[in-house]
Amino acid sequence: MHDHTTDRPGRTGRPRSAEADAAILAATREALVDLGWSKLTLGDVATRAGVAKTTLYRRWAGKNELVVDAVAELFDELELPDRGSLAADVEGVVLQFADLLARPETRTALMAVVAESTGDEALRARIRTSIVDRQKRLVLEGRQRAQERGELPAEDDPETAARTADLIFDVVAGAVVHRSLVSSEPVDTEWARSFTALLLGGLAQAGGRPSHT
Amino acid sequence: MHDHTTDRPGRTGRPRSAEADAAILAATREALVDLGWSKLTLGDVATRAGVAKTTLYRRWAGKNELVVDAVAELFDELELPDRGSLAADVEGVVLQFADLLARPETRTALMAVVAESTGDEALRARIRTSIVDRQKRLVLEGRQRAQERGELPAEDDPETAARTADLIFDVVAGAVVHRSLVSSEPVDTEWARSFTALLLGGLAQAGGRPSHT
């Protein structure tokens, strides 16, 4: 997160309003719901937040940065409650993630900032820092539990462990995003179960008959 | 594909130029490379194509529709050459898809139109028709071959077969897209091999030791 409010060096003059920050981020999410990414304008956000456009530009460099911050907060809601088995944990996080992507502000904003980031390394880094990497904890935590339960073997080489975690993260997140936003099909319990079976058992085993837990 | 040129009902009046269509789509891809999605303007595309802005608007409703058509042509390049085994076929198509996503016109355009489509059912349908569904052929063809080789069992229930194909498509396409565009990590041979091992063998088996073919 990028704190615009408190970490200023100089201390003379009128201090910035902390309320304004929250109001602006909330207004941004509201505007995303109403208008979508491309029709969202900073002037409109400022109006909704009851704030002057100048104030907004003083704190964020542009639309991209603002939206990344506004959306990042939403992703911190994801959790990994212990459901007793690796399969159940995977299913749970898949459904949580799908719920998040079902919210209009997330749907439209996430893909849009990713698209913008293709030609902007700074933005790409900001997305990784603020959104993506923060969620890898879910993979690490899930593996840890599965190893404790004996469902997965321990991994000695830390580099291989990291690579595998990244791979799993891309597969899980990618599949859910693709199903939700590109294929436009619902991510319901049935799909989550099929996906989990595929992830755990692989195509060779699960190809014909997905094993219902 | 949406044919703007030939399938009009009335036959009076000057017919539309078929060259213009091709020039516009090529100019769109060129502009995507140079400018990226958000800085691409239809006026600029028209200029690059040597065409009047009105000609462009007569055929496409807006930026979204135009870019979908321009990018869709690129996806038809994907093929599934027979590499002798299911694992090799998967690896091959993953690397092909990654190459396609490494091209700047695809990187910037694909996520952007998906983002726009979240609030526009017509656009979502156009993306599905022009891009997504057309590539499912790769999954179907790959499974067919694997079954003929005996690597996968036959599937009797056609509905289950279709659901499984959709699942695999979302997993493969989603993982590659997420790795390429969100995580911003390279999709190289090594990653493709690890991913294939996971897809075929599942997490339980491949978790510790990915089986190098």
Next chain:
Amino acid sequence: MHDHTTDRPGRTGRPRSAEADAAILAATREALVDLGWSKLTLGDVATRAGVAKTTLYRRWAGKNELVVDAVAELFDELELPDRGSLAADVEGVVLQFADLLARPETRTALMAVVAESTGDEALRARIRTSIVDRQKRLVLEGRQRAQERGELPAEDDPETAARTADLIFDVVAGAVVHRSLVSSEPVDTEWARSFTALLLGGLAQAGGRPSHT
């Protein structure tokens, strides 16, 4: 008048439709009433006339020429019935002219083409030929009658006679146009009587008490 229909040199091929000419001019006047000069478009005129735009451009060079022809016909309605005295004749023609300028197609078109003609000598000539000079007959005829009645002395020098006729024409036409279109005041019987008194008797005499006939 410019005859587009009959005076062509070659004689083979399909002849131009004479009905089209009339329909176009009528449609032009109708469009002038509905839309005014600046919002009149040739495409709209063509549609109203049930004619293709091409047909229209084949016969007139542009909006200006078309409107001049369309309006010129209206001016030929003016007549100078013998009312028994010079004053009565002047009053009569003033009121007739004012009635003509009260019609919306005349109001808007006359000034507009005059404005366009300031930078276009060919158009200026066309206006003089088609509209202005044709009406000078009214002045000449009126003077002729007045001289026969003994109200005005004969004029021996033909050049002086011509200059005086031009002067009177500018004064009468100019005053009526200015009153109608610039001052936006009605040209009614009372004003016509006052104007006639001024024209005949001059300011020195008519200044205080206009002599009601």
Next chain:
Amino acid sequence: MHDHTTDRPGRTGRPRSAEADAAILAATREALVDLGWSKLTLGDVATRAGVAKTTLYRRWAGKNELVVDAVAELFDELELPDRGSLAADVEGVVLQFADLLARPETRTALMAVVAESTGDEALRARIRTSIVDRQKRLVLEGRQRAQERGELPAEDDPETAARTADLIFDVVAGAVVHRSLVSSEPVDTEWARSFTALLLGGLAQAGGRPSHT
């Protein structure tokens, strides 16, 4: 005149630039000279004035209103220097007015806005307020002087006085405009003298022999 700059009710925000107003009006007159009314575009005026198009639209509703204001300033140049007699005063103002109408920006603009005003009461009012009525001062002043000199009798009834002034104004302005712009003949000293003789002495007296002063 319509003050866009100073008389706003609210006082917050950046005030409008007074320089911009002057630059825009000057650029408008320049563009009228170069292009004429019909080819004048607001985008071009903005460029010439070194101003953004939005600044221009913020202050004027459109081309008509802008041109009226730009031309109105020119009309304020007219004066009525005391030349010693009513006839000389009339001649002087006629020649001044003709000089004004000989300037290309006036020629092309005046008739055009009058033409546009035929279907637009607001514009008609603006023309009357900004241009026409302001010049009636010349008639009133001239009559005042002539009465002081004893050339014209005093007029007791103020309503008759006003009606007569309006009549004279329409006759003088109309005749000069018609001569200049419609008949396209020069308003030179000789014509001014003939016209003055007609105006003062009337047709009956001046018909044959215009009294050369």
Next chain:
DNA sequence: GCTTAACCGAGACGGTACGTCTAGTCTTCGA
């Protein structure tokens, strides 16, 4: 009655200007 050239409708074409919108900056006043 057959040619044949010029006509006709329809509508796409390359252009240009429109009037509006948004971005991001700047300038003023008041807190």
Next chain:
DNA sequence: TCGAAGACTAGACGTACCGTCTCGGTTAAGC
């Protein structure tokens, strides 16, 4: 020094007309 208000430059938007062109099809004069 900050914030609200709103004017500023810059430039894309999507639309409307311009005047030209390219079609398929029609129509009368002249052979």
